[in-house]
Amino acid sequence: MTDKFISIEGIARRYPAASGGTTTVFENLWLAMARGEFGCIIGHSGCGKTTVLNILAGLDEPSEGTVIVDGEAIEGTSLDRAVIFQSHALLPWRTVLGNVAYAVSSKWRRWDRARVRAHAQKFIDLVGLTGAEHKHPSELSGGMKQRVGIARALSITPKIMLMDEPFSALDALTRGTLQDEVRRICLETGQTTFMITHDVDEAIFLADRIFLMTNGPGAVLAEIVENPLPKDRGRIDLHRHPYYYALRNHIVDFLVSRSKSFATEVIHHDPRRVPTVRPGVGEPTIVAPPRVVEPNPAQSAAR
Numbered sequence: 469m470t471d472k473f474i475s476i477e478g479i480a481r482r483y484p485a486a487s488g489g490t491t492t493v494f495e496n497l498w499l500a501m502a503r504g505e506f507g508c509i510i511g512h513s514g515c516g517k518t519t520v521l522n523i524l525a526g527l528d529e530p531s532e533g534t535v536i537v538d539g540e541a542i543e544g545t546s547l548d549r550a551v552i553f554q555s556h557a558l559l560p561w562r563t564v565l566g567n568v569a570y571a572v573s574s575k576w577r578r579w580d581r582a583r584v585r586a587h588a589q590k591f592i593d594l595v596g597l598t599g600a601e602h603k604h605p606s607e608l609s610g611g612m613k614q615r616v617g618i619a620r621a622l623s624i625t626p627k628i629m630l631m632d633e634p635f636s637a638l639d640a641l642t643r644g645t646l647q648d649e650v651r652r653i654c655l656e657t658g659q660t661t662f663m664i665t666h667d668v669d670e671a672i673f674l675a676d677r678i679f680l681m682t683n684g685p686g687a688v689l690a691e692i693v694e695n696p697l698p699k700d701r702g703r704i705d706l707h708r709h710p711y712y713y714a715l716r717n718h719i720v721d722f723l724v725s726r727s728k729s730f731a732t733e734v735i736h737h738d739p740r741r742v743p744t745v746r747p748g749v750g751e752p753t754i755v756a757p758p759r760v761v762e763p764n765p766a767q768s769a770a771r
């Protein structure tokens with residue numbers, strides 16, 4: 469994959485430590501994602517996943533390094549980047565249609581009312597909320613509210629969609645249905661998506677690649693796992709695929725042991741040449757050579 473639609477270039481995040489000095493949450497993080505790719509980041513609590521997502525959203529700034537999306541360095545928030553959080557943050561006084569239309573009219577300020585409504589309705593239909601347009605958030609279930617959040621995010625046709633554990637507060641049945649919907653929509657629309665999850669099966673179902681972070685503080689991107697399952701995989705029969713257990717075990721093994729021991733055991737880790745691994749039958753194969761993330765030349769010249 470050579471298209472660097474998103475290029476994370478050597479970012480670090482440090483905070484003042486209570487005892488003086490600084491705490492480094494993560495550092496020297498290099499990662500490139502292609503247009504239309506679905507990437508999931510996995511790692512233990514505190515390794516900095518939300519911080520990375522917030523930097524991609526423009527809600528936070530890296531202490532070092534830069535992030536480039538579609539050839540432009542990120543500076544602050546933008547309607548090019550939509551964020552879906554665990555809690556949906558809908559405007560309670562607006563209806564479903566009103567919430568989505570509000571986002572649409574923020575992006576296309578010159579559109580007339582009819583055009584805004586028609587565009588909003590298209591995305592309400594896409595997430596399966598046809599018929600609920602005039603309901604207020606208080607009349608909706610948690611899953612329906614999250615659907616509104618997804619419709620709102622997609623309606624502004626963002627360059628990237630950022631999702632921070634979007635389904636973790638939902639019951640298993642609703643979570644599964646929404647995972648199906650998100651996968652279908654992302655495949656249909658070619659939406660580039662970066663998502664945080666703690667759920668290994670969710671990552672296996674949704675992601676093209678899974679980014680494994682070691683434990684913080686001082687976390688690093690240890691490995692990129694390429695999903696060997698076919699694009700047309702189904703959530704229900706995921707576990708029947710011959711590669712499923714190799715993939716799952718590889719990720720779980722990282723979370724249980726390698727994420728902790730990585731800093732002491734892996735001495736020659738090059739953050740710009742993070743290995744990409746493709747688990748399947750037998751031992752996981754390293755997809756060689758590792759992809760080097762080079763700084764974007766146009767942006768580097770500008771810095």
Ligand SMILES: Nc1ncnc2c1ncn2[C@@H]1O[C@H](COP(=O)(O)OP(=O)(O)OP(=O)(O)O)[C@@H](O)[C@H]1O
Binds near residue numbers: 516
């Ligand atoms: N404003 C802040 N000041 C100091 N430390 C902070 C600040 N914001 C975040 N941190 C620290 O940065 C670290 C990473 O936080 P972050 O929320 O990104 O982790 P995470 O991997 O998303 O965790 P979780 O899985 O629990 O959501 C944590 O140790 C957190 O305490």
